[in-house]
Amino acid sequence: MIRLIGAGTRPGRETTVTDTFWTVPNVITVLRFLGVPLFVYFVAGEKYGPxxxxxxxVGSTDWVDGYLARRLNQVSKVGQWLDPVADRLALIVVASTFVVQGIAPAWLVLSIVIPDAILIVNALVLFHGSPDLPVSNAGKIRTALLLLGAPLLLLQRVPGFDYDWLSATGNAVLLLGCVGHIYAAAGYLRAAWHKYARERSAAGNG
Structure with missing residues (x-):
C-alpha cells in the first residue's frame, strides 16, 4: 500500500534539517503559491477548464514537495514554515474566490478563516510569533480533502462535465474538509497551550 502521509521517508536514515533555502522542495512550494493568482485569474474569467x-x-504539488523533501533528504528550516504558510494562504484565497464567484457557499470560507484567525491571535499572544508546531496528520488530511473537493466543483462547470453528482460529491468532500479543518485547528490550539505551559514551567524551574 502506498503511503500518502510521510511518503518518501527512508527507513533507517536520519533526517537532516538544513538552513538552505534553494532546495527542490522549496522551489516547488514557491511555484505552487505562484499558481494561486493564476487560478484566481482563470476563475474570474470563467475559464473553468484551465x-x-x-x-x-497546485493541490498535487502539496504532496510532491513533502515527498521530495524526505526522499532527497532536503528538509530545511525554511521549508518547515514555508510549506504550511503557502498551504494556508492558498486555501484561504481559493475558498474566498469560490465564495465570491458563487461556486461555493459562504460557510466554506468562514470555516477556514475563523479558525485560522483564532490560531494567529493565540500564537501572537502566547509566543509573539509562530509557535513552531509540527504539521499534524489531521491537518494534512484536511488539506487533501479541501484540495480534492474544490476541483470537483470546478470540473462540474466545464462544458461536457455538467453532472450533478460532481457538484454533490465536491460539496460533500469540502464539508468533510471544513470539519477536519476545525478539528485540526482545535488540535493546534491545544498543542500551543501545552507548549506554552511547558516553556513557562521550564522557565520557572530554571
Missing part, C-alpha cells in the same frame, strides 16, 4: 487544471497542479 482553472481546474491549475488547481489540480
Amino acid at each position: 482553472a481546474f487544471i491549475t488547481l489540480v497542479v
Whole structure:
C-alpha cells in the first residue's frame, strides 16, 4: 500500500534539517503559491477548464514537495514554515474566490478563516510569533480533502462535465474538509497551550 502521509521517508536514515533555502522542495512550494493568482485569474474569467487544471497542479504539488523533501533528504528550516504558510494562504484565497464567484457557499470560507484567525491571535499572544508546531496528520488530511473537493466543483462547470453528482460529491468532500479543518485547528490550539505551559514551567524551574 502506498503511503500518502510521510511518503518518501527512508527507513533507517536520519533526517537532516538544513538552513538552505534553494532546495527542490522549496522551489516547488514557491511555484505552487505562484499558481494561486493564476487560478484566481482563470476563475474570474470563467475559464473553468484551465482553472481546474491549475488547481489540480497546485493541490498535487502539496504532496510532491513533502515527498521530495524526505526522499532527497532536503528538509530545511525554511521549508518547515514555508510549506504550511503557502498551504494556508492558498486555501484561504481559493475558498474566498469560490465564495465570491458563487461556486461555493459562504460557510466554506468562514470555516477556514475563523479558525485560522483564532490560531494567529493565540500564537501572537502566547509566543509573539509562530509557535513552531509540527504539521499534524489531521491537518494534512484536511488539506487533501479541501484540495480534492474544490476541483470537483470546478470540473462540474466545464462544458461536457455538467453532472450533478460532481457538484454533490465536491460539496460533500469540502464539508468533510471544513470539519477536519476545525478539528485540526482545535488540535493546534491545544498543542500551543501545552507548549506554552511547558516553556513557562521550564522557565520557572530554571
